[in-house]
Amino acid sequence: MMTFQTLDDLDDGQRVLVRLDLNSPVEDGTVQDNRRFDRHAETVKELADRGFEVAVLAHQGRPGRDDFVSLDQHADILADHIDRDVDFVDETYGPQAIHDIADLDSGDVLVLENTRMCDDELPEEDPEVKAQTEFVKTLAGEFDAYINDAYSAAHRSHASLVGFPLVMDAYAGRVMETEYEANTAIAEKEFDGQVTMVVGGTKATDVIDVMTHLDEKVDDFLLGGIAGELFLRAAGHPVGYDIDDANLYDEQWEANSEKIESMLEDHRDQITLAVDLAYEDENDDRAEQAVDDIDEKSVSYLDVGSETLMEYSPIIRESEAVFVKGALGMFEDERFSVGTAGVLEAIADTDCFSVVGGGDTSRAIEMYGMEEDEFGHVSIAGGAYIRALTGAQLVGVEVLQR
Ligand SMILES: Nc1ncnc2c1ncn2[C@@H]1O[C@H](COP(=O)(O)OP(=O)(O)OP(=O)(O)O)[C@@H](O)[C@H]1O
Ligand SMILES: O=C(O)[C@H](O)COP(=O)(O)O
Structure with a gap:
């Protein structure tokens, strides 16, 4: 109203x-x-x-x-x-x-x-x-x-x-x-089937906070981006920290490690983490590494890997509703668009109710040849939209x- x-x-x-x-x-x-x-x-x-x-x-x-x-x-x-x-x-x-x-x-x-x-x-x-x-x-x-x-x-x-x-x-x-109007209507919608949320991007603090409020509404969280790596760190993998001066991981880990650890402890079966990650190799090509094979983080991981996409896509296809907040990788560089574009294509191919949010993330739709009308709603809001989904006042x- x-x-x-x-x-x-x-x-x-x-x-x-x-x-x-x-x-x-x-x-x-x-x-x-x-x-x-x-x-x-x-x-x-x-x-x-x-x-x-x-x-x-x-x-x-x-x-x-x-x-x-x-x-x-x-x-x-x-x-x-x-x-x-x-x-x-x-x-x-x-x-x-x-x-x-x-x-x-x-x-x-x-x-x-x-x-x-x-x-x-x-x-x-x-x-x-x-x-x-x-x-x-x-x-x-x-x-x-x-x-x-x-x-x-x-x-x-x-x-x-x-x-x-x-x-x-x-x-x-x-x-x-x-x-x-659109985001309030979505927050009030009820779904009978599986509700999935794809969570990525660089604003880990925002998305982790909202995940803790949506754990009853969302059946599956599919993780990527910075938040995904922080969850992998909490799960015991040697990733999820800064190795350059970009300042994406350490501060957000400090602020959220307890929340992440308790999310993993209480809701492990609702959270799907990447099984492989992609990085730029010495020839500037995309290379992938299984998460279980990482002994030490020595490169920046810029996307989820293809095996991860193969695990995430069927979950999306079975969903009645899919919400996207944040990209699974640095999709602006085509080499690292596999996760983000792949997930969006899976959503576009399915007739589930879908919302793609985030000022940056929604840009991937046209960049990778999809149309806005293949999605239920494309919001230019990121943090505000996921907070609205929790019913929070802005x-x-x-x-x-x-
Ligand atoms: N592993 C990664 N390393 C670096 N950048 C990444 C990685 N994964 C995703 N990104 C970046 O995340 C950005 C999108 O997420 P971000 O959290 O910034 O915003 P958003 O959800 O689109 O929107 P908003 O800014 O509206 O909240 C993309 O520009 C993408 O390049
Ligand atoms: O891009 C956004 O989500 C808004 O402009 C808010 O930006 P902020 O997360 O840096 O406050």
Whole structure:
């Protein structure tokens, strides 16, 4: 049930601050176009066409990771999607940003710098605290209304997501509306048959947390990606730690090892782990190694192996519902797409109810020649969508509903 105000409730021609989720994969410093731009373009285009003066807030990556970059490229990609010029300012709420906001005319679109470059944005604090930050107070004074379209980030209690609705008129954008409706409906759905969840990606902390809440709803968890390797580590294999400076494993192991160990202890029969892993050999080719043959981790594992896919595919074919959160490997490189593309193809070939979530993961659909309509719902949300499946309220939605 929709309980927030939408763009239908907003009078045309005002100056609005719009929070999008343009968080995207970044390869060698280059931001990759993806479904998030396409979906958010609908909201931005509608606002520009209706004569609003539009400033965009968004984040990219996490401090300390390679994907933590400026939003200048995002502005150009957004411009292509909405067929209009989009300006960019390399400040979020500094004097230059305020100057450029004041200069906006009807139909103009301005992207402000990565919100996570501001101290006030992170870490997670109560909305009431975020509402009192300099970031929120400064920008709130410049706009007539705030629009949150970033459903996929609505599980984060960050200033740009939860602060503004407490101090100004707030509305849901078109993506917020549609994702909220679809994901709430899925959370309320009952299934008679087997429910399977494919769990991978790089955000192990998010997915492990949600697995512990879904253990009654999901019959089989098929593991890959970083979470999969951490589970293998907990099962006694010498993998699941960092061997380079990418910082994907050790921190997340620290934060989750107890949860993983108790998941394995209490729900071993619901969890299927990879039996082989793939890596790049000295000739830059894909090579595979049985998990039981690994004595020491000396390479980065970038995909599950073909034997693993052969174990996962029949489980998917027998399922009544399959949920995907996170890729089983670094599918952006075709050599390491076997697990992710294979699992998605198995889902597309089966007439089960399916949801593919994750801003990065859903990109694999078109990259490997599948169509969106072969799946029940393709969500651009990752963490927010799996939390919604547990029936949890999303703080960013909750403040819009207040
Ligand atoms: N073994 C691996 N090593 C490195 N990267 C991996 C590995 N397995 C999966 N990935 C990466 O995981 C990413 C997808 O998962 P991630 O957790 O980042 O996001 P998501 O679930 O798609 O979405 P969201 O960011 O919306 O939560 C892909 O870009 C893929 O390259
Ligand atoms: O990609 C996402 O899921 C959202 O943009 C949130 O990003 P985060 O997991 O880095 O907070």
